[in-house]
Amino acid sequence: MISTDDLMQLGLELAGWARIPSDCGIYYPGTAIKRLLVGLDIGPGDLLLARQMGFDAVLAHHFDGCEAVLTAWQLYRRHVELMMAMGVPHLAAEAAVDERVEELRLLAHTVNYNRTSGAARLLRMPFLNIHSPLDELGRRMMQEAVDDLLRTEPDVTVAEVAAHLNASLREFQLAPTRIAIRHGDPDAPARRVVVAHGALTNGGADVARTYYEHGVDTVIYIHIAPPEVRKLHRLGRGHLIITGHVASDSLGINAYLAEVERRGIEVVRLNGIVSPESEEPL
Structure with a gap:
């Protein structure tokens, strides 16, 4: 058996983090947990x-409601840490996120923050x-x-990086979506590559442009809005x-979840999680 505190602590330990970050929470605590339902997104109906x-x-991944x-x-602001780790100067990294941080902060006033957590209580x-x-x-797995x-093939192309990610990680093979090159030349050398993930959401054009301006040639996001891609097309680099x-x-x-299951907990996935136990790629 396990508790909600144990589940949270396990996630922190695996990431190497000491504190619960601001996009996580325990909304109704519990102990003696043997069967766990897990979803990418959870609503009152799922509860x-x-x-x-x-x-x-x-257990939800996202925090909506x-x-x-x-x-x-x-x-x-974690994008700042990721950029600096790739050699972007601190002031340039801060400038790349400031406008979007303020937008996200203002948008927090518009949301229903009790729809799902209130139902749980x-x-x-x-x-x-x-x-x-x-x-x-x-992020670490992809990077x-x-x-x-x-390390073994320093002259690989952008397309070869995308193909290698697909071949290396089973979830990409099993998902109905395909890894795609949305900006730049697939046949160009990838050179320096960063996976910019785990900072709430993608960094948009401003973060990608800042990487390009400081020697990172290829940026990997998990998603991006179409207007941000158009900005990168106009930029014409990277x-x-x-x-x-x-x-x-x-x-x-x-x-x-593999670590949770090793502790004897029954885990059932729903709401979009690509199960690594699926037999055939899509």
């Missing part, structure tokens, strides 16, 4: 389903979400796959690979 099917707790939606914007269903720690696990390729939201999130989620 009711869990109650009807005899689950002891529910929960109090963490009010503070999650703070995680966007009403149902007395133990419920939590773990977002950025699991995205960090997925390690890319780095391994570049390359952008998009790996797909659901498949990419599933990487870290599945790594985490």
Whole structure:
């Protein structure tokens, strides 16, 4: 058996983090958990389903409808850490995120922060979400796959990087979405490559442009808005690979759930998580 506190702590330990980040939370605590329902997105109907099917707790990846939606914007500044790790100067990294941070902060005033967490409390269903720690696990998996390729074949193209990610990580093979090159030349050398993930959401054109301006040739996001891609097209430099939201999130989620299952907990996935146990790629 396990508790909601144990589930949260496990996510932090796997990411190597000491504190619960602002995009995570325990909304109704529970103990003696044997059966866990896990979804990429969880709503009140999923909580009711869990109650009807005899689950002891529910774990969401995303924080929609929960109090963490009010503070999650703070995680966007993690892009600064990721950029600086690739050699971007601190002031340039801060400038790349400032405008979007303020937008996200203002948008927090528009959201319903109690729709799902309130239902969990009403149902007395133990419920939590773990977002950025699991995205960090997925980021590391993708970056390690890319780095391994570049160590052995430093002259690979952008297209070959995308193909290697697909071949290396089963969730990409099983997902109905395909890894895509949305900006740049697929046949150009990839050179320096960064996986910019685990910072709440993608960095848009401003973060990608800042990478390009400081010697990172290829940026990997899990998703991006079309207007941001058009900005990059107008910029006319660098390359952008998009790996797909659901498949990419599933990487870290599945790594985490494997550890939960090793502790004897029954885990059932729903709401989009790509199961690594599927027999055939889509």
